[in-house]
Amino acid sequence: MAKISINLATGSLQKEEIIVGIDLGTTNSLVAFIDPDKNPKVINDTGKGLLVPSIVHFNAAGDTLVGNEAREFLITDPANTIFSVKRLLGRSYKDIAGHQDTFSYKLIDEGNDSLVKIQAGDKFYTPIELSAEILKELKARAEHALKTPVNRAVITVPAYFNDSQRQATRDAGRLAGLDVLRIVNEPTAASLAYGIGLDPTEQKTIAVYDLGGGTFDVSILAIQNGIFEVLSTNGNTFLGGDDFDRAIVHYWIDKNKLDATALDSGLMQQLRLKAEEAKKALSTQNLFNEKSGEIWYTLDRHTFEQLIEAKVTETLNSCKQALKDAKLAVTDIDEVVMVGGSTRTPYVKAQVAAFFGRQPHDRINPDEVVALGAAIQADILAGNRSDILLLDVTPLSLGIETMGGLMDVIIARNAKVPTKAGRQYTTSIDGQVNMKISVYQGERDLVQENRKLAEFDLKGIPSMPAGMPKVDINFILNADGILTVQAIELRSGVKQEIDITPSYGLTDDTVEKMLIDSITHAESDVAQRMLIEARGEGEQLVYTAERFIEKNSFILTSEELENTKIHITALRAALSEGNKDIILKKADELNEFTRPFAERLMDMAVSKAMKGKAID
Numbered sequence: 107m108a109k110i111s112i113n114l115a116t117g118s119l120q121k122e123e124i125i126v127g128i129d130l131g132t133t134n135s136l137v138a139f140i141d142p143d144k145n146p147k148v149i150n151d152t153g154k155g156l157l158v159p160s161i162v163h164f165n166a167a168g169d170t171l172v173g174n175e176a177r178e179f180l181i182t183d184p185a186n187t188i189f190s191v192k193r194l195l196g197r198s199y200k201d202i203a204g205h206q207d208t209f210s211y212k213l214i215d216e217g218n219d220s221l222v223k224i225q226a227g228d229k230f231y232t233p234i235e236l237s238a239e240i241l242k243e244l245k246a247r248a249e250h251a252l253k254t255p256v257n258r259a260v261i262t263v264p265a266y267f268n269d270s271q272r273q274a275t276r277d278a279g280r281l282a283g284l285d286v287l288r289i290v291n292e293p294t295a296a297s298l299a300y301g302i303g304l305d306p307t308e309q310k311t312i313a314v315y316d317l318g319g320g321t322f323d324v325s326i327l328a329i330q331n332g333i334f335e336v337l338s339t340n341g342n343t344f345l346g347g348d349d350f351d352r353a354i355v356h357y358w359i360d361k362n363k364l365d366a367t368a369l370d371s372g373l374m375q376q377l378r379l380k381a382e383e384a385k386k387a388l389s390t391q392n393l394f395n396e397k398s399g400e401i402w403y404t405l406d407r408h409t410f411e412q413l414i415e416a417k418v419t420e421t422l423n424s425c426k427q428a429l430k431d432a433k434l435a436v437t438d439i440d441e442v443v444m445v446g447g448s449t450r451t452p453y454v455k456a457q458v459a460a461f462f463g464r465q466p467h468d469r470i471n472p473d474e475v476v477a478l479g480a481a482i483q484a485d486i487l488a489g490n491r492s493d494i495l496l497l498d499v500t501p502l503s504l505g506i507e508t509m510g511g512l513m514d515v516i517i518a519r520n521a522k523v524p525t526k527a528g529r530q531y532t533t534s535i536d537g538q539v540n541m542k543i544s545v546y547q548g549e550r551d552l553v554q555e556n557r558k559l560a561e562f563d564l565k566g567i568p569s570m571p572a573g574m575p576k577v578d579i580n581f582i583l584n585a586d587g588i589l590t591v592q593a594i595e596l597r598s599g600v601k602q603e604i605d606i607t608p609s610y611g612l613t614d615d616t617v618e619k620m621l622i623d624s625i626t627h628a629e630s631d632v633a634q635r636m637l638i639e640a641r642g643e644g645e646q647l648v649y650t651a652e653r654f655i656e657k658n659s660f661i662l663t664s665e666e667l668e669n670t671k672i673h674i675t676a677l678r679a680a681l682s683e684g685n686k687d688i689i690l691k692k693a694d695e696l697n698e699f700t701r702p703f704a705e706r707l708m709d710m711a712v713s714k715a716m717k718g719k720a721i722d
C-alpha cells in the first residue's frame with residue numbers, strides 16, 4: 107500500500123507540488139490552497155474575484171465562456187447558457203422528472219434510466235463535460251495566480267451524493283486534466299476548516315447546516331480517529347436564499363399594489379435584484395428603504411423575518427429528521443458548523459442556535475469554508491502535516507467489467523483501508539442464468555487497458571426476464587490488502603465469493619506507470635466511455651422502436667410508419683459511423699418523433715377500458 111504523487115508535466119514522482127482544494131458548487135465554485143504560511147486561502151485571480159459562477163456559455167462556434175462572462179448570457183442567450191449543472195451530475199432523466207422547468211436550456215428527455223444530456227447549438231454535452239469546463243477555468247485561475255502548473259486536486263461533493271454522482275465528479279476532474287486525489291464530503295471539508303477532526307484523539311458528533319442560494323442540506327457526522335462518518339443527511343435541493351428573495355418580491359408587489367400578472371420581465375428582474383440587495387443589507391442593518399420611479403422598496407428586519415419564517419422552520423424540520431435518522435438527540439451534538447451564503451442572515455443563525463442549544467461556528471466566510479477545508483484535506487494528502495496520521499490507502503482503483511468493456515470502479519484509488527463497497531447489477535438477456543464477474547485494477551475507462559485480477563461465474567441464477575435479477579457485488583479490502591469479492595443474487599440467494607491479493611506482483615514502478623497512462627489518456631478514455639454509453643443507448647432505442655412498430659403499426663398512418671423507419675435507419679447509420687454527438691442527435695430525433703405514438707397508444711388503452719364501464 108502506498109500513496110504516489112506524480113508530476114503530470116514531467117511524469118516524475120514529486121512530493122512538493124501544490125494540491126488545490128475545489129468546491130464545485132451549484133451556483134458558485136472556488137479553488138483554495140495552503141499558502142507558504144500554512145494558512146488555507148481562496149485563490150483570487152487578479153481582478154476576477156473569488157467566486158466563479160458555475161455557468162458555461164457556448165457561442166455558435168462551440169467556444170466556451172465560464173463564470174462571470176458566461177453569466178451575462180443568462181438573459182440574452184438562455185438556451186446556450188448552462189447553469190446548475192451540478193443538479194444533473196450523475197443523474198438520469200427519471201431522477202429530475204418534474205424539475206425540467208428549472209432549466210432554461212434543453213435537456214434531452216429520453217424518459218429512461220440513461221444519464222441526462224444537454225443540448226447547446228447542435229452539440230450534445232454530458233454534465234461531466236460541462237463540469238469539466240468549470241474545473242478547467244478553476245485550474246487555469248489557480249495556475250495563473252500561483253504561477254505553477256496545478257495538476258492535482260481534492261474536490262468536494264454533498265454528503266448525499268451517491269456513487270454515480272461521485273464518479274461523475276471524478277470523471278469531470280480527469281477531463282479537466284486534474285488528478286483527483288480524493289472526493290471529500292462538503293460537511294467534512296467545512297469541519298476541517300474549523301479545525302474539527304484534525305486531532306486524531308478527538309471524538310465528536312457534529313451537525314453541518316448548509317443553506318445556499320438554491321439548496322439546503324444538513325449532515326450529522328461522527329468523528330473518531332480522524333475518520334469522518336456520515337450518520338445521516340437531510341435537506342431540500344430546491345430551498346435556499348432565492349426563496350427569501352422571492353418572498354420579498356411578492357411582499358413588494360403587494361405593498362406597491364402592482365398587478366403581478368402584468369409585470370414585464372425587466373421590472374421583475376429589477377424587483378428580484380433589489381430584493382437580494384435588501385436581504386443582504388438586512389443582515390447588518392434594521393431597515394432597507396429605497397424608492398425608484400413609482401416603486402417603494404421598503405422592508406424592515408422584523409417583517410423580513412416573518413416572510414422567511416416558514417422556510418427557516420422547514421430547514422429546522424430537516425435537522426430534526428436528520429437527528430432522528432442518526433438516532434441522536436439534540437444534546438448529543440457537540441458542534442454546529444454553518445455553510446452557505448444564506449447563513450449570514452441573523453434570523454437563520456439565531457434559529458439554528460436556538461434549535462441546537464449552542465452557538466454555531468460562523469467565524470469563517472460561509473461561501474469559502476468548504477473550499478478552505480478542501481485545501482486542508484489536500485495538504486494532509488500531500489503529507490505536509492506530520493501531526494496527522496496518514497492511513498494506508500489503496501494505490502489503484504478496483505472494479506469490475508460492465509457493458510461494452512467499461513471499467514466500473516467499486517473501490518476508488520486512494521480509499522483508506524480497510525474498506526468495503528458494493529453495487530447492484532442485473533442481467534441484460536432474458537433467461538440469463540450465469541453472470542461472469544471480471545475483477546480489474548487500474549484507472550483506465552476500458553478494462554482492456556487495466557490489470558485483470560480474477561474472473562469467476564455466478565452460476566445458478568433462476569431464469570428471469572432481463573433486468574429482474576438483483577446481483578449485489580461487494581468488494582471487501584482488509585487491512586492486509588486482501589480483497590474479497592462477493593456476488594449474491596438477492597431473489598434466490600445464489601452466492602459466490604473469491605479472495606484476491608491485488609498488490610501481488612505490483613511494483614511501485616507499475617503503479618506509477620498505470621497512473622501516468624491514465625492521465626495521459628484521460629481525455630480519449632472519457633471520450634471513448636461516452637461513445638460506448640451513447641452506443642448502448644442508441645442500440646437500445648433501435649431495439650425498442652422496432653419492437654414498437656412490429657406490435658403497434660395499426661395505430662400509425664403509413665406516412666408515420668415510413669418516417670419512423672427513416673429515423674431508425676438514420677440512427678442505425680449513426681451507430682455504425684460511431685460519432686457520439688450524431689448518435690445522440692439521431693436518438694433524440696427518433697424519440698421526439700415517436701413520443702406522440704406512445705401517448706396515442708396509452709389514450710387508446712384508456713378509452714378502451716372506459717368503454718366497458720357504466721358511468722352513472
Ligand code: AMP
Nearest residue numbers: 318319347348386389446447448450451
Ligand atoms: P451560496 O450558494 O452558498 O453561494 O449562497 C448564495 C446565497 O447567499 C444567495 O441567496 C445570496 O443572496 C445569499 N447571501 C449572500 N450574502 C448574503 C448576506 N450578506 N445576507 C444574507 N444572504 C446572503
